[in-house]
Amino acid sequence: MELLANYLFFSRYASRFPCATVCTGRKYVNLSCCFQNGKQMVQEGALTALASVADSSQDHFKKYYDAVMPYLKAILMNATDKSNRMLRAKSMECISLVGMAVGKDKFRDDAKQVMEVLMALQGTPMETDDPITSYMLQAWARLCKCLGQDFLPYMHVVMPPLLQSAQLKPDVTITSAESDDEIESDDDSIETITLGDKRIGIRTSVLEEKATACNMLCCYADELKEGFFPWIDQVAPTLVPLLKFYFHEEVRRAAVAAMPELLRSAKLAVEKGQAPGRDESYVKQLSDFIIPALVEALHKEPETEMCSSMLDSLNECMQLSGCLLDENQVRAISDEIKNVIIASATRKRDRSERTKAEDFDADEGELLKEENEQEEEVFDQVGECLGTLIKTFKASFLPFFDELSVYVTPMLGKDKTAEERRIAICIFDDIAEQCRESALKYYDTYVPFLLEASNDDNSDVRQAAVYGLGVCAEFGGLTFRPLVGEALSKLNNVIRHPEAQHADNIMAYDNAVSALGKICQFHRDGIDAAQVIPAWLGCLPIKDDKIEAKVVHDQLCSMVERSDAQVLGPHSQYLPKIVSIFAEVLCNGKELATDETTTRMISVLKRFQQTLPPDFLASTFSTLQPQ
Structure with a gap:
């Protein structure tokens, strides 16, 4: 690190001493030779290395900060010649990465000076090929991440050129594919593609600047949250049309990622009273602008991986909009989910047919495997979107689900992948629960x-299935009653399996224990409680699925509070085990129980101290671990 700092220092001053020889550690470097043969290259290399070290080491970089920041600022402020444009750009990159690494408190004193330089530079006319433009856009975004809400005073300087870059039109030239006219084929900045009988030339430098700007807008919205609200009315009309910007995938990707961030910013600003003159109707208006555009873009999206990203963004937007979605929008989303499932299944079928071709080889097989994995991610996002719709609209969503179920149910087939089966089961779990x-x-x-999948070879499928059995036990009432015996058998297989508590299986185990507890609670008269309840207690506490742990331990606490005779056992024989469970849960703080449950557990234990015979208590406490 000190050597890098020395490089920066000596490269700055070596030209003043053309014959100098200096010491860096134990080594002597003839600077006249070094810098006559690439002074700027050395400086740029040192800056790149420093930026990489800072980005990798994060908070550990603080001890080097005071040594390197003066040199970085000196380069930023003094490398003003045209020949030093890339050097200055690299210094911006390095300063912003160092600032992010060490954090706002350490960087604050230098930040103002750096920002003033950047603001002055922002207002300077630059040539179209000047690398500083792109580097400065990215440096601003990193400085925003570092400074957080303290960056807001600079947004009025940052946003105008950023919006201008995001609104750049693609520089496209179209000629006939058979034409003798060349589209500047010797220009490395132009990419040429042939579509049908047309040859299209696209200047990539414009698209890269546009993509960078779009990514930065997304970054600002994500970082500043409600603080970004004043710019939403300018940014949303800029980015929403770019959901279908097919010239450049990174532009589309940035626009897709920005959609939920814009909605979140608007919603938080309204909720916190930071949106003067605006109320929930503004959020509804923005939602009505964004969500239909996302659905339309999803319908036309040619890339499978991008479809997955769009579904993820759509899901976040739906979660933020909640009940602001109207019936027509829910209908459009459901129809598009159906189209996505059909299109994905068709692509998978075509790939399967391709494997039967005579010229099919191992390399193509690897490619098809990767593409099928992307399809599973699409299905996963389909499940997330349906889960959000079900949780938001509950029973009123069922008419839409009835139309989708003919596409969801086949995903449960044995010929489907484990991931498809898991997703289909999770969708039903949400339906049953909500x-x-x-x-x-x-x-x-x-x-x-669910019963069949409870003993599936895949642990994720097992987890989803046994969770679903627990949900059905809780809410299924008389409809589930005839299935209790078979459900107990399946759950017992999961719990008693020799490798049940192996790391790969533990989540399925915890969910099976939770489901068993719900059967004990809601179907007590349909089981042999004298056998099942002690078996359930013997599995407690559960520790890995933190959500289910809190549910189960609250359930046990409620049973003990009401002095459930079968849970306490004949002559309170299970009480030592119950005290042991409570003690272990309490020892784990907030990990295994809610604050309310832990408070109730403590009250129960205090009551035991006051009401139970001292000898019995002493015997019970003697069974606990020392801690």
């Missing part, structure tokens, strides 16, 4: 799949 009595009509179709 729609409750209204979901009973689906039990005959889906619960047999």
Whole structure:
């Protein structure tokens, strides 16, 4: 690190001493030779290395900060010649990465000076090929991440040129594919593609600047949250049309990523009273602008990986909009999800047919494998979107689900991948949990799949299936009652498996224990409680699935609070085990129980101290671990 700092120092001053020889550590360097043969290259290399070290070491870079920042600022302020444009650009990159690494508190004193230089530079006319433009856009965004809300005073300087770059039109030249006219084929900045009978030339430098700007807008919205609100009315009309910008994938990707950030900014600003003259209707208006555009773009998107990103963005937007979505929008989203499932299944089928071709080889097989993995990510996002719609609209979504179910149910087939089966099961789990009595009509179709999948070879499928059995036990009432015996058998297989608590299987185990507890609670009269309840207690506490742990331990606490005779056991024989469970849960702080549950557990233990015989208590506490 000191050597890098020395390079920066000596490269700055060596030209004043053309015959100098200096010491860096134990080595002597003849600077006249070094810098006559690439002074600027050495400086740029040192800056790149420093930036990489800072980015990798993060907070550990603080001890070098005071040594390197003066040199970085000196280059930023003094490398003003045209020949030093890249050097100055690299210094911006390095300063911003160092600032992010050491954090706002350490960087604050130098930040103002750096920002003043950048603001002055921002207002300087630059040539179209000047690398400083792109580097400065990225440096501003990093400085925003470093400074957070303290960056807001500079936004009025940053945003105008950023919007201008994001609004750049693609520089496109179109000629006939058979034409003898060349599209500046010797220009490295132009990319040429042939589509049908047309040859299209696109200047990539313009697109790269546009993509960088779009990414920066997304970054500002993400970082500043409600603070970004004043620019939403300019940014949304700029980025929404770019959801279908097919000239450059990175532009589309940035626009897609920005959609939920814009909605979140607007929603937070309204909720926190930082949007003068605006209310929830503004959020609704923005949602109505963004979500239909996302759905339309999804319908036309040619890239599978981008489809997945669009579904992810759509899901976030739906979560933010919630009940602001109207019936027509829900209909459009559901129809598009159906189209996505059909298109994905068609692509997979075509790939499967391709494997039967005579010229199919191992390299193509690897490529098709990667493409099928991308399809699974699409299905995963489909499941997330449906889960959000189900949780938001509950039983009122069921008419839409009825139309989709003919596409979801086949995903449960044994010929499908484990991921497809897991997603289909999770969709039904959400239906059963959120729609409750209204979901009973689906039990005959889906619960047999849950029972079968409870012993699936894939642990993720098992986890989803046993979780679903727990949901059905809780909300299925008399519809689930005839299936209790088979469900107990399946859960027992999961819990008693020799490798049940192996790292790969533990989440399925925890969910099976939770499901068993719900059967004990809601179907007590349909089981042999004298055997099942002690078996359930013997599995507690569960520790890996933190969500289910809190549910189960709250359930046990409620049973003990009401002095459930079968849980306490004959002559309170299970009480030592219960105290042991409570003690272990309490020792884990907030990990395994909510604050409310831990408070109630402590009250129960205090009550035991006051009401139980001292000998019994002493015997019970003697079974606990020392801690």
